[in-house]
Each structure stands twice: as C-alpha cells, then as structure tokens.
Amino acid sequence: xxxxxxxxxxxxxxxxxxxxxxxxxxxxxxxxxxxxxxxxxxxxxxxxxxxxxxxxxxxxxxxxxxxxxxxxxxxxxxxxxxxxxxxxxxxxxxxxxxxxxxxxxxxxxxxxxxxxxxxxxxxxxxxxxxxxxxxxxxxxxxxxxxxxxxxxxxxxxxxxxxxxxxxxxxxxxxxxxxxxxxxxxxxxxxxxxxxxxxxxxxxxxxxxxxxxxxxxxxxxxxxxxxxxxxxxxxxxxxxxxxxxxxxxxxxxxxxxxxxxxxxxxxxxxxxxxxxxxxxxxxxxxxxxxxxxxxxxx
Amino acid sequence: xxxxxxxxxxxxxxxxxxxxxxxxxxxxxxxxxxxxxxxxxxxxxxxxxxxxxxxxxxxxxxxxxxxxxxxxxxxxxxxxxxxxxxxxxxxxxxxxxxxxxxxxxxxxxxxxxxxxxxxxxxxxxxxxxxxxxxxxxxxxxxxxxxxxxxxxxxxxxxxxxxxxxxxxxxxxxxxxxxxxxxxxxxxxxxxxxxxxxxxxxxxxxxxxxxxxxxxxxxxxxxxxxxxxxxxxxxxxxxxxxxxxxxxxxxxxxxxxxxxxxxxxxxxxxxxxxxxxxxxxxxxxxxxxxxxxxxxxxxxxxxxxxxxxxxxxxxxxxxxxxxxxxxxx
Numbered sequence: 112x113x114x115x116x117x118x119x120x121x122x123x124x125x126x127x128x129x130x131x132x133x134x135x136x137x138x139x140x141x142x143x144x145x146x147x148x149x150x151x152x153x154x155x156x157x158x159x160x161x162x163x164x165x166x167x168x169x170x171x172x173x174x175x176x177x178x179x180x181x182x183x184x185x186x187x188x189x190x191x192x193x194x195x196x197x198x199x200x201x202x203x204x205x206x207x208x209x210x211x212x213x214x215x216x217x218x219x220x221x222x223x224x225x226x227x228x229x230x231x232x233x234x235x236x237x238x239x240x241x242x243x244x245x246x247x248x249x250x251x252x253x254x255x256x257x258x259x260x261x262x263x264x265x266x267x268x269x270x271x272x273x274x275x276x277x278x279x280x281x282x283x284x285x286x287x288x289x290x291x292x293x294x295x296x297x298x299x300x301x302x303x304x305x306x307x308x309x310x311x312x313x314x315x316x317x318x319x320x321x322x323x324x325x326x327x328x329x330x331x332x333x334x335x336x337x338x339x340x341x342x343x344x345x346x347x348x349x350x351x352x353x354x355x356x357x358x359x360x361x362x363x364x365x366x367x368x369x370x371x372x373x374x375x376x377x378x379x380x381x382x383x384x385x386x387x388x389x390x391x392x393x394x395x396x397x398x399x400x401x402x403x404x405x406x407x408x
Numbered sequence: 409x410x411x412x413x414x415x416x417x418x419x420x421x422x423x424x425x426x427x428x429x430x431x432x433x434x435x436x437x438x439x440x441x442x443x444x445x446x447x448x449x450x451x452x453x454x455x456x457x458x459x460x461x462x463x464x465x466x467x468x469x470x471x472x473x474x475x476x477x478x479x480x481x482x483x484x485x486x487x488x489x490x491x492x493x494x495x496x497x498x499x500x501x502x503x504x505x506x507x508x509x510x511x512x513x514x515x516x517x518x519x520x521x522x523x524x525x526x527x528x529x530x531x532x533x534x535x536x537x538x539x540x541x542x543x544x545x546x547x548x549x550x551x552x553x554x555x556x557x558x559x560x561x562x563x564x565x566x567x568x569x570x571x572x573x574x575x576x577x578x579x580x581x582x583x584x585x586x587x588x589x590x591x592x593x594x595x596x597x598x599x600x601x602x603x604x605x606x607x608x609x610x611x612x613x614x615x616x617x618x619x620x621x622x623x624x625x626x627x628x629x630x631x632x633x634x635x636x637x638x639x640x641x642x643x644x645x646x647x648x649x650x651x652x653x654x655x656x657x658x659x660x661x662x663x664x665x666x667x668x669x670x671x672x673x674x675x676x677x678x679x680x681x682x683x684x685x686x687x688x689x690x691x692x693x694x695x696x697x698x699x700x701x702x703x704x705x706x707x708x709x710x711x712x713x714x715x716x717x718x719x720x721x722x723x724x725x726x727x728x729x730x731x732x733x734x735x736x
Contacts, residue, residue, distance in 0.1 A: 115629050115638075117531045125528050126537065132525070133544040136603070139559035142570055146562060158573025159562055206452035209445040216438055221449055228460040230660070231716045234708025235691050236701055237466020240480070241458065261455050292444035321552035324667065328696065343554045346561060347675060372568060379558040386550050394546055401608070402615035 140383070147171070147377040151370035159372075170373035174381070180341070181381065187252065188338040192319040195256040199315045200308060202260055207269035208296055213279060222270075229263045239328060254329035255337060259318055265311050268400065272307035273300060310400030313393055320386070342382045345375055470705040490706035499690065503707070507686040510670075511662040513598050514605075515655065521602060522609030523651070527639055529610070530617045542614070546607035553668025556604060560596075560673045588679040597684070600673055601666070612654065616647040652726055660719030663687060663711045687711045 117125070142161060146154070147170055149163035157164065174181065206225065210218040232238070248254040277300050285295045301308070326340035336344070386393075439446065470490055472483045494500050525545070532538040548556075563570045564586035572583040586592060624642045633641070665686040674684045676693075685693075687707060694704035 115625055115635075116533055117635055121531075121635075122533050125532055126534075128528070129532075129537075129541040133541050136545050136548055136607070139562065142562045143559060154568055158568040158577075159565065159570045160574055161570070202451045202455065205448040209442075209449050212445065215442055215445055217442075217446075221453070224453065224456055228456065230719055231464070232460060232712050233463030233466050234470075234705060234712055235688075236695055236705040236708055237463035237469055238459070239695065240466060240469070241462050244480075245462070246458070257455075258459065261452055261459070266452075292442075292448070296448070317550060321550075321554075323552060323554050323672075328692075339552050339554045342558070343672070346554070346557055376558065376562065379555055383551065383555050390547065390550060391543075393550065394543055398542075398546070398611050398615075401611045 143376045143379050147373055147380050149373060151373055154370075154372050167373075170370055170377035173370065173374055174377055181338075181378075183334060184336050184338040184341040187255075187335055188320060191252065191255045191322075191337060192316055195259060195319040196312055196315040198256065199260045199262075199265075200312050203262070203265045203311060204269055204301075204304075204308065206261065207266045208273055208300060210266075211270045211273035211277075212282070225261070225263050225266055242329065249329055250332045250335060251329075252335060255322065255325045255335075256319075258325055259315070259322065265314060269304075269307055269311060272304055276307075277303050306396075306399065310396050313396045314400065317386075317393070338382055342378055345378055467705070467709050469701060470709045472702060474701045486702070490702040491710070494703050494706050494710070499685075500707075502682060503685050503687045503690045506683065507665055507688075508662055510594075510597060510686065511658070511665065513594075514601050515658045515662075517598055517602055518605055518609050519651065519655065522606050523613050523644075523647070525606065526610045526613035526617055527643055529614055530643075531635070542607070542610065545610060548604045549608045551604070553666075553672040556600065556668075557672040557675065560600060561675070564596075587675060587677045590680050590683040593674065593680055593683045597669065597673070601669055604669075609654075612650060613647060616650040617643060620646050652730075656719070656722045656726060659722040660715060662718055663715040665689070667692070 116122075142159065145161055145163060146159045148166050148168060149160070150165035150167035151169065153160075153163055153165045153167075206221075209215050210222045210225075212218060242254060242258070243249045246257075248257065281299060281303075282295055285299050290298065321339060323337065323339035323343050326335075326337050327343065330336065330340065466480070469480060471485060471487060472480070473486045473489070474480065474483045478484075529538045529542055532541075551559075561569070564572075566572060566583065566585050566587065569586070571586070576583055584592070586596075620643065624646070625638055628638050628642060665688045667688045670684055670686050670689050671692070674680050676689070677684075687710075691704050691707050691711070694700045694707065698704075
C-alpha cells in the first residue's frame with residue numbers, strides 16, 4: 112500500500128506546535144503553584160514569578176494551622192457531589208429508559224417535555240423565585256443539589272446508549288421469563304449499559320464539584336459554603352482574608368503580616384487538587400462519553 | 409361523496425380479519441400496561457415541572473411591578489413598562505452587542521481552531537504522543553471557572569501579576585490596570601474561552617474524524633490527492649454534520665453566555681462593564697444587587713425569546729440547505 116502519512120518535516124513541525132500548545136495549557140497552573148510556594152516578601156518585591164528567588168511554605172502552614180473552614184467547605188462539596196451524582200444518575204436513567212423504548216407509545220410526549228427545556232426557559236428571575244419562595248430552599252444544602260438533577264443532554268446520551276446497546280428482543284425475552292419492568296431495568300439494562308452510567312456519573316461529579324453559582328445565589332450561611340464558593344469569596348473580596356484572617360491564623364494582631372497573596376494561590380491549588388488527582392481516570396471516560404454523544408448528536 | 413366513498417372502501421379493507429387495536433379504551437389499557445415505565449418517569453417529570461415549566465409561568469413578572477406584600481399574582485400589571493425601561497437605557501444595547509459579538513467570536517474561533525487541532529492530531533505519526541497531547545489540552549475543561557479566575561488573576565493582577573511584573577517591566581513598559589481598562593477584555597475573554605474549551609471541541613471532532621472510513625483516503629491517494637486535498641475534500645465534508653449540529657446549538661445559545669467566564673474571570677469589575685457585561689450577568693446583577701425584579705425578568709424573557717427564535721431560525725436555514733442535517 113502506498114504511504115499516506117504526512118512528511119517527516121510536517122510531522123516534526125506539528126509536534127513542535129503541539130508541545131507549545133500543551134505547555135500553554137499547563138503554564139497557568141504552574142504559575143499558581145510557584146506563587147503558592149514563594150516567600151511573601153519576594154512577591155512584594157518581584158511580583159508573581161515562575162522561578163521565585165526564595166521559596167517558602169508559609170502559606171500552607173497558615174492554612175493548615177486552622178483548617179476548620181476548609182474542612183467544612185470540603186465536607187459540603189463532597190456531600191453535594193456524592194449525593195447529587197447518585198441522585199441525578201438515578202433520575203436521569205429512569206427518565207431516559209422509557210423514552211428509549213420503541214414499544215412505549217407516549218415516549219414522544221415525554222421526550223418533547225425534556226428537550227423543549229433546551230429551547231426555552233423562564234429565565235433566571237422566575238427560576239430563582241421558585242427555589243426561594245415556592246420550595247423555600249434558601250440556605251439549604253438541597254439548593255446545591257436539586258437544580259442540577261436532570262439535564263436534557265445527559266438524558267439524550269443515555270437514551271441513545273440504551274437504544275444502541277440493549278436489543279429490544281432481550282427486553283422482550285426478559286419479560287417472557289416473567290421479569291417485571293423494574294427487574295428488567297436493573298438486571299438486564301443496567302449491567303449492559305455500565306459505560307454510559309459511568310460517563311454520566313463522571314459528568315455529574317464534575318458539574319457538582321465545580322459548581323459555585325448555586326452557592327452564590329442561594330447560600331449566605333458560612334457553614335454551607337462549598338469549596339468553590341469559599342475560593343470565590345477569597346478572590347472576589349480583597350479584604351476577605353483580612354476580615355476572616357483570624358479564622359485561619361488564630362491571632363488578629365499578626366494580621367498585617369498575613370501573606371494574603373500566597374495564601375490565595377495555595378487555596379486555589381487545594382481547590383484544584385482532587386480534580387488533578389482524578390483527572391487521568393476522568394478523562395478516559397469523558398472522551399468515550401463525548402465520542403458517543405457526537406456520533407449520534 | 410367521493411371522500412365518503414373512499415372512506416368506506418378503507419373501512420371494508422379494515423374490516424377484513426386483520427387485527428386492529430381497538431380505538432376505545434386502548435389508551436387506558438396501554439397506560440396500565442406501561443404503568444411501571446410511567447412511574448419511572450415520574451421523578452423526572454416532577455423535576456421538569458418545578459425546575460423548568462413553573463418558571464415559565466413566572467414570565468408574568470416581566471409584565472408586573474412586583475412587590476413582596478402583594479406577591480407575584482397580586483402585584484399590579486404594568487404592561488410593557490419593564491421592557492420600555494430596559495430598552496430606554498443604553499444597557500440594553502451594550503449587553504446585546506456584547507453577548508452576540510463575544511459568542512460570535514467564540515463560535516468561529518473555537519470551531520476553526522478545534523477542527524484544525526483535531527485534523528492535525530489525527531495526522532500525527534506517533535499515536536501515543538497524539539493521545540498525550542489531547543489529554544493535556546483537555547485538562548482546562550475540568551477546572552471550575554473560580555479556579556480559572558485565579559489563574560487569570562495570577563497573570564493580570566495589577567500589583568504582582570506576571571504580565572505586569574515579569575513581562576512588561578522586563579521590556580521597560582508601563583504596567584497596565586487590567587481590571588479597570590475595558591479595552592483589553594475583548595481580547596482576553598476569547599483567549600480564556602479558547603484555552604478552556606478547545607480540548608473539549610477537539611474530542612468531538614476527533615471522534616468524527618476517526619469514524620471516517622479509511623477507504624475514502626485510500627481511493628483519494630490512488631487518484632493522487634495530496635494530504636491537503638484529502639483534508640479539504642474528504643475530512644471536512646465528512647465531519648460537516650457534526651460541525652453543523654454543534655454550530656446550530658451554539659447559534660441557538662448566542663443570546664446566552666457562559667456566566668462564569670464573564671462574572672468570575674473579570675471579578676465582576678464594574679469598570680469593565682462596557683465590554684464585559686452580557687445579558688446573563690446583567691440579569692444577575694439587576695436581580696441580586698439592585699433588586700430590580702421586573703427589569704431583570706424582562707431582560708431574561710427577551711433573552712429566552714430571541715434565543716428560541718434563533719434556534720428555530722438557524723435550524724430552518726440548515727433545513728433549506730440540506731434537509732438531512734437539520735436537528736428537527
């Protein structure tokens with residue numbers, strides 16, 4: 112067969128471009144990391160640098176001296192992510208399965224009911240009022256979970272997967288053997304569709320973990336701050352650290368010496384942490400899930 | 409007469425011993441037969457009614473002068489006053505222009521670059537390296553906008569930022585007030601958006617490219633087509649459906665913005681509003697900071713309605729051009 116590969120020169124050139132691109136993708140995180148381990152006086156003198164003159168771990172020591180604020184925020188984030196992901200995968204699959212069944216006559220109506228929400232919505236104000244006035248979820252941890260329970264995009268991916276991977280004959284056979292719908296769903300459909308459950312589970316995990324918007328509009332109680340929202344507070348309010356410095360540092364008299372800039376960046380890294388660790392595992396499923404979604408959009 | 413005659417023939421055909429579902433009672437029977445499936449749908453339906461459909465009735469807020477004493481239903485109607493106020497200010501023009509222009513730039517930039525990267529990745533000889541590059545470029549997609557705002561802040565902070573201290577001062581240039589100068593942000597925001605999203609787009613296009621039958625390329629090679637010609641005449645036309653679908657969805661959303669991008673990375677700095685305020689952040693600010701429910705709701709409805717017609721419109725155009733590629 113004739114060789115249809117690109118020339119050696121083009122290949123090298125492309126590799127070069129990609130090396131630059133990948134470095135660009137990682138550079139900002141390296142910068143934040145470097146700032147977090149820089150000595151505070153060096154920052155005041157030289158600003159943020161990739162190669163600090165003097166290293167120091169004081170930002171991390173400050174943060175870990177009194178860690179209750181961070182531990183609380185981590186707790187909220189983990190709770191919301193775990194419960195939210197489980198519930199939303201459950202509800203999404205329960206919605207996707209019936210509308211994937213060709214023998215279910217009303218699947219069109221229910222499919223329309225969910226996909227119409229992609230086209231039109233009431234807007235933020237009425238939505239906000241439903242959650243605060245009707246459901247009364249202000250300052251409730253459920254305000255961080257409920258709004259993201261069901262997304263049309265996830266349902267679409269699951270529905271497509273069920274249609275492709277579970278042959279109708281199998282469902283028929285299971286029914287002839289005397290299994291009810293629920294039994295068929297949990298014993299036949301679920302095991303055959305594990306990859307899509309994993310994909311959607313990961314999508315949801317990421318959305319719940321990274322969410323700060325719901326905290327921003329529904330939460331004022333500091334005990335219910337999620338990790339992302341705590342980080343938002345730290346960057347959005349320049350004086351947040353000095354006002355709440357006592358929480359971190361213990362003694363208010365030393366506030367002037369608080370290395371605010373480095374603490375901020377150390378905090379950002381503590382917030383990124385779990386995602387970096389989970390990333391290699393995450394991205395494999397994500398790519399598979401996205402591929403699936405794009406083949407049959 | 410003719411129609412009656414026709415009908416009766418149909419009827420005679422139907423009354424042959426072909427078993428047809430009985431019309432009456434069959435709906436109920438079918439519902440009963442599928443009662444478990446309906447029960448499975450119940451949680452989702454309840455969610456949709458509360459989270460999506462109930463707020464649609466809340467649209468009336470846009471036509472009322474809301475006060476908390478009378479509630480939503482009891483508050484007085486004001487007709488189109490909220491809209492009149494909204495469009496009388498220069499805000500309406502600024503937020504519309506910003507929203508549409510940014511999204512337009514995002515769509516074009518992300519499409520061109522993501523497709524180019526996907527094609528290049530597919531051509532690399534070393535597949536392991538290609539996978540590695542793809543994984544790294546996908547990484548920013550996983551970061552929350554709050555984290556991204558920190559990364560941007562590390563570069564743009566006026567006092568200590570890397571650009572001011574590490575780059576500009578190195579060349580003896582004046583330090584810039586990034587967070588109070590609106591003119592830089594039309595360049596900064598597309599860059600951030602590209603940085604965060606290009607890996608995601610790339611995965612989708614790469615999946616479509618890998619799905620192309622290699623026989624096309626072999627045939628083209630025999631005909632003497634260069635790599636460039638192959639990309640132009642095989643790869644791009646064959647991934648067109650994916651490009652069209654993502655673009656329709658993006659155009660449909662041209663009136664909506666990535667709230668996090670515009671709110672977090674700009675630190676919601678008021679000085680930047682002329683070039684960074686979009687409909688979403690405007691609605692939020694009007695709701696939370698000014699407590700102006702009516703105008704905020706009016707802006708939200710304006711956004712929803714135009715967005716709705718834009719999706720239908722772009723889909724209609726695609727249908728005219730190529731019927732098979734329309735979404736609905």
